[in-house]
Amino acid sequence: MSGSHHGFQRDMLYLGHGAGIKAVLSPLENLRWSCALRGITKPDSLIITALAQVGLAGYEHQPCMSLSAGQQRRVNLARLFCCPARLWILDEPFTAIDQAGVAEMEGWLAEFVSRDGMVLLTSHQPLGVELNARVVELGRR
Amino acid sequence: MFSLMFAIIRRDVLASLRRGSEWSNPLLFFVMVSTLFPLGIGPDPKQLAVLAPGILWVVALLASMMATDSLFRSDFDDASLEQMLLSGASLYPQVLAKTLAHWLLSGLPLSLLSPLLGVLLQLPSQGMLALLVSLAIGSAVLSFIGAVGAALIVGLRRGGLLLSLIVLPLYIPVLIFGSSAVKAAVDGAAYAPQLAMLGAFLMMALALAPLAIGAALRISVDQ
Numbered sequence A: 001m002s003g004s005h006h007g008f009q010r011d012m013l014y015l016g017h018g019a020g021i022k023a024v025l026s027p028l029e030n031l032r033w034s035c036a037l038r039g040i041t042k043p044d045s046l047i048i049t050a051l052a053q054v055g056l057a058g059y060e061h062q063p064c065m066s067l068s069a070g071q072q073r074r075v076n077l078a079r080l081f082c083c084p085a086r087l088w089i090l091d092e093p094f095t096a097i098d099q100a101g102v103a104e105m106e107g108w109l110a111e112f113v114s115r116d117g118m119v120l121l122t123s124h125q126p127l128g129v130e131l132n133a134r135v136v137e138l139g140r141r
Numbered sequence B: 001m002f003s004l005m006f007a008i009i010r011r012d013v014l015a016s017l018r019r020g021s022e023w024s025n026p027l028l029f030f031v032m033v034s035t036l037f038p039l040g041i042g043p044d045p046k047q048l049a050v051l052a053p054g055i056l057w058v059v060a061l062l063a064s065m066m067a068t069d070s071l072f073r074s075d076f077d078d079a080s081l082e083q084m085l086l087s088g089a090s091l092y093p094q095v096l097a098k099t100l101a102h103w104l105l106s107g108l109p110l111s112l113l114s115p116l117l118g119v120l121l122q123l124p125s126q127g128m129l130a131l132l133v134s135l136a137i138g139s140a141v142l143s144f145i146g147a148v149g150a151a152l153i154v155g156l157r158r159g160g161l162l163l164s165l166i167v168l169p170l171y172i173p174v175l176i177f178g179s180s181a182v183k184a185a186v187d188g189a190a191y192a193p194q195l196a197m198l199g200a201f202l203m204m205a206l207a208l209a210p211l212a213i214g215a216a217l218r219i220s221v222d223q
Helices: A005-011 A027-037 A044-053 A069-077 A099-114 B002-019 B021-041 B045-068 B073-077 B080-086 B091-105 B107-120 B125-153 B160-186 B192-222
Strands: A012-015 A087-091 A118-122
Touching (some): A005 A012, A099 A118, B021 B107, B045 B091, B091 B192, B125 B160
16 A cells, blocks of 8 residues: 555545435436546446446436435445555445345455455444454454 | 546536526525515615615625535535545645536526616616626635635534624625625726726635635544
């Protein structure tokens, strides 16, 4: 990771509780903004692939308010695929995602880690064993 | 940097246009309050013509303040502000773009509409251009000042009144030079000096306000 604060922010991608997406805008329009913040110009094809990767192909132009909570989470998760980073910090990424989706996400995490990525995440549910994650249990005496 | 600013302006303008109420409410406020004055003061054209520059400027200023309240509110609520601060992109162009987008949908339509209300308030025709131009420049300055206030109060639940206490005193110089430009034009005198002062305010706001807005946003989001 880069040593400077600025470089750290460039290498880090944070997904928090707030969706960070505008309900009146479509997934494509929302992610264009996210990409612009990361200095990515001409992001459209990148975004469309990322949306397909999270299972939202065909929803690119629908306003986000017409999507379900889980789908909105996925719009947010699509940022992981269109913004390059080396560290993902995810705050409860599994909320509003169904069981099959959680397994799918764990696959993404494993794939990212195998590409020398780092992931720091909080979760209420135990992670899959094959992820081989280091677990710190908070609030346990 | 310009592609970043363009992307932010496009996003904000689109979102605001789709929501509708955000840009139309201040405009309706401007029209409605301006129409109240002839009813309250009486329809005497001479009296109205004298008061028109001041009335239009004060109402435009209040409408502009009304619009600023929502500048960062929705970004704070949906955590876009967090993303802005954590993205690693410099805050200066980001808040500059956001404020410009805000002006495009509040100050600009307000100034384009003002000659129509000038007619309603019997403003002599030689004052129309001065009104339009002074409001266009002045409302941009108001947007920047308002954005500093809006950034400071964005973390508070009920900050509306606080916002007016913060920004109204700072609006005074803009109001003085803006309305005096219109008065000068009505009297047939040169109004370029007042416009030049407003332009100078705008340049100063363009250079310095984004720094203050960025710092205020950091404080508000950190809480």
